[in-house]
Amino acid sequence: MAIPTTVRPHQATPSQRRDTRRVAVATVVGTTIEWYDFFLYANAAGLVFAQLYFEPAGPQLAILLSFGSVGVSFLFRPLGAFLAGHFGDILGRKAMLVITLILMGASTVLIGVLPTYAQIGVMAPVLLLLLRILQGISAGGEWGGAVLMAVEHAPDAKRGRFGAFPQLGVPLGLLLATGMLAIMTAVAPGEAFIEWGWRVPFLLSIVLIVVGFVVRRSVEESPVFLEIRDRAQRTKKPVVVLFRKHWRLVLLAALTFAGMNSAGYMTTGGYIQNYATNPDGPVGLDRQSVLVAVSISAVTWLIFTMLAGIVSDRIGRRATYIVGWIALIAAIFPLFALVNTGNIWLLCLGLCLFTVGLGFTYGQQAAFYAELFPASIRFSGVSISYALGSILGGAFAPMIATALVQATGTSVSVGVYLTIMATIAFAATLAIRDRTGIPLGPDHEEEQSAPAIYGMSRT
Template sequence: MTLTQPRPQPTSARERRKVVAASIIGTTIEWYDFFIYAFAANLVLAQLFFQPAGPEMMQILSLVTIGLSFLFRPLGAFLAGHFGDKLGRRPMLVITLLLMGVATTGIGLLPTYDTIGMAAPIILMFLRILQGLSAGGEWGGAVLMSVEHAPVRKRGLYGIFPQLGVPFGMLLASAMLAIMQFVAPGDAFIAWGWRVPFLFSLVLIIVGFVIRSSVEESPVFEEIAQTKQQESAPVARVFKRHTPLIIICALFFAGNNSVGYMLTGGYVQGLASRPEDQGGLGYNPVHVQLAVLTAAVVWAASTVLSGILTDRFGRKPVVTVGWFVQAAGVIPLFQFVTGGGVLGVLTGTCLLALGLGLTYGPQAVWYAESFPASVRYSGISISYALGGVLGGAFAPTIAQLLLQSFGSTWAIVAYLLFMTALGLVGTSLLKDRTGVPLDHEFERSGAWDRWRPGVGVKL
């Protein structure tokens, strides 16, 4: 018997549309919450929560809190992966969304250092840990719901929908901050305006909860559950059998994530918007946010394009080209930002966004096709979380330290090019498994590791 195509997916077109909506809306809300914090950390949280540390150190400490949540992403990935492979993809989507909403709303209500002293930064860091736990588990569930429901020839396209949560979340966060900086400029933004985007998350969470609660479970997990083939310890099994694959996937994501966090971590926005006496360039903050909002649109368009291309040409060729496009955007980024005013911010961030979409868009489907069904949630979640720690966790902090140490943005460029090269290495080592059957029966047949695109495997 020769198996060259996956078995037909039982998902109806109507249900697929619901899954797509749940993936996009849910991940957009998750990343909106995450980006609102990153932007605020670069703009106001330093002086509100860490001012006693002094002008330079308070900014470093504020940026460190961005990375703090990444340290807890692996724990969130372990927990969500374990229960996602045992109990299902859908329950974890709802739980992680609610956890992120509680943490984000809590930050919006949190008193500052002037009000409650040292308790303020301590509680802030605790809420950041909750955000990290949520983000560590959310992505894997959204990806599997989307990809495992997808027709085989359109997996790349369906896989970009959870990926669109990043540019859409950044777009929404940038828009909210631009509105509030216009409505409550200067001291008013510092006094209360920064809180409104955090509190607005509560409305989004309610919408996301309703939508995600209505979708059906992944057909792949339903097959596993019906045959009672859930792994008793999926995390242990994925490390026992797939540790090299986890490392390769982590390198892949680290190359994209470190560069992406120049935007999504708010570093470029903070550098451009902060007053000159605080180490910034003093550009109009509303105009800067609008420039980054435009870059988010470019990122989204590039992500959609990557999904279309990867279904036609395969995963590896598209991502490989994407790394070179990303490197081409990294090199002139800070020359545009520091020397071109707001128009330079617009140009530099939009060029960078092209490569970011091409390297991030195909990641979801490629990860899903790399791990077998019984440990897929654990495998992709842990790889993603570890890549986040290696890449984006402290990228804004590293960039700020490099700038302070060398006095030149070229040091940051060198760091970002090195991380891009790591992503290229990960891509070169990762097998392209376009079209591999995702169902559990195929895994149980013993043919999973012998699959080759366009050839299939003899059983």
């Protein structure tokens, strides 16, 4: 396998290095807040929403509906991606980051004050779904802007490293969400958690919105976008151009994310939390212990995500993915075997082993996606590929996993499902050329437009 040799390092000035670090901090802070909000809902769906908003449907259907509400938001991610991609390629990356942050935070705070089914009847789940849809639109537009700000500011030889910073927002967001819920299970144990304790982490999002807004407003616009703007080279209909010329690449890029996303949503989507704490299930662990274990695994996920970004600068994005897919597939069945022991420490070990593959199929993704698409349509390409991948992967993964266990009576069926998804993603990765280090500026649109899929010639 050939390792790309197109990386063009340059000597950055002290001022440029400070700007790059400032952007890295701003993107990780912003994405952490976004994913804290998003995962907070998913965790609450596995822990309390079935009881509070869907209970009249009966125990089994209620949990399916609760996890289904997690997945509904993914159906609206492409809308957020289309809107943010279109305006991000025309108006800039920075404005989209601020708008999506405010939308996500406001939706989360409103969920924290939303009455339950017992209080207002069927309007409760309807309003819950509407707020979750707004979260989905925000998440669809957030990621593309954050990763392009990080990657397009980064030195050529360190795109993987700096592109990993917004990726850290996922494990950090998971850590914050599960950590806050774990704290509240101690502060408000038992029925108190059901009555009001779960609401506190949602309401605290208003503080995070202010912090994220201030941080994101402080960074400079992407230098690539500024160059495109100054040269009046902005594409009027970037989404149309994207699908006319690069639809196959969008599909393959989406599939590479789908495998990791379906696996990641076993924890970020609340499935493991529900499976391990269900008193009628095979494990029956207490809520606080499981949340702490998931929080610990979020730390190891963070470490391997950052490591994957750094490694990808040395061996290439594609080679790093290959390592990740092998590690992820190898950990799937051991994860469920360890969870089923009912031992909290073995559950924690299984989750930590699982995060090796999760990190090594995620840390390099920002740089990998940014290097696939031409500068003039890059925001659209990155955002839409990510949104479609999230639908194919994580959207209904917790719901599918729950339905499989209910139908088969064993978690082995979930392992088979995740293995199939990871294998498809592995194959999609192998079909895409490694373009590590390719120039990202508008001067190199011809090189960026060259076929990125094996077996395709320029049309």
